[in-house]
Amino acid sequence: MPLGHPGLPGLPGLPEAVLFDRDGTLIHDVPYNGDPDRVRLMPGARAAVDAVRARGLPVGLVTNQSGIARGLLTRGAVQAVHKRLEELLGPFDVRAVCPHGPADGCLCRKPAPGLIRTVCAALGVDPRRTAVLGDIGADLAAARAAGARGVLVPTPVTHPGEIAAAERTAPDLLTAVRGVLCASAGPGGDH
Template sequence: MVFAKIDLNLRKAVFLDRDGTLNSDPGYICNPDDFHFFPGVPQTLSRLKEAGFLLVMVTNQSGIARGIIPPSALCAVHNKLQKELERFKASFDRIYVCPHHPDFGKKLVCKCRKPFAGLALQAISDLSIDPKQSYGIGDKESDALMAIAAGITPILLREGICFSIGGVQTASNLQEAVELILRKSS
């Protein structure tokens, strides 16, 4: 007989996309000096931390597979991002990156690239996260599909974009999405 270990101390989390959600999406960000949060993002993430949420970034960065972004440059960008968030006690508990693209590099179809849920499921396992108490925020359908596949409640940032996924909560920006989460979890 095999018994699975059950962690009764599962934690709630918010999974966040990077480009288009936390910062503008100008293309591939290779230099830390080119990374800038949208106004109010650090303070907004701080509110989630204060409410007891883990913060997990899940981002597709195909610039690595395309040979545009060296992995060391991506690390430098994320180090800057984390340093800025630390000032607000809002740093990410973990950052998960899919460096793959099906048409470039090794041309592999991985399970970590959104809309697949591989990275979110890895985070759920690594950090003892309860998907039922967790949310995923992003600006693309692939973000919502990843959240749904992982059993996480999706919130799409719409900013005038039309989505074809029915029944998904939308918000105008990150601040509005966080307000929705805080209201639902109180």
């Protein structure tokens, strides 16, 4: 269901926090990127993050970085990319990184809910009052598993089945954020 309508079912009131996936959502997806010079913001990323901050809401980052487990990235390289991301977008209230590979069976790697639950606990917010924005089905599956509200912002690499399965989609990141923030304007919503 598209966002942007006040009182949207499943989105009662303003969220307590907004969490963003990194690659393909906030920055262009460069596989296993450990080079800060290759960080490029997705269209509307700065405006979207600024809009969340303007409402006084915490901003979190939740990202799978299996390149660490595969030996293609170091934790330091991931931190360097995050430092560059924060130079472009400002600081995040909290960040959570899953360094595991798909076969590791961890509880943090999206589509598991661990990253979202960890960030919500660090922020002291209820996952059910948290919005998660991402570009692939694993982002939404993690949100659903944690009890959060997921919004899919498709890119050319998003599979059509993921788009069809998404409860909420938006054509771009800023529209997604505006929809999440406008959900509070309906009857019974927070103002």
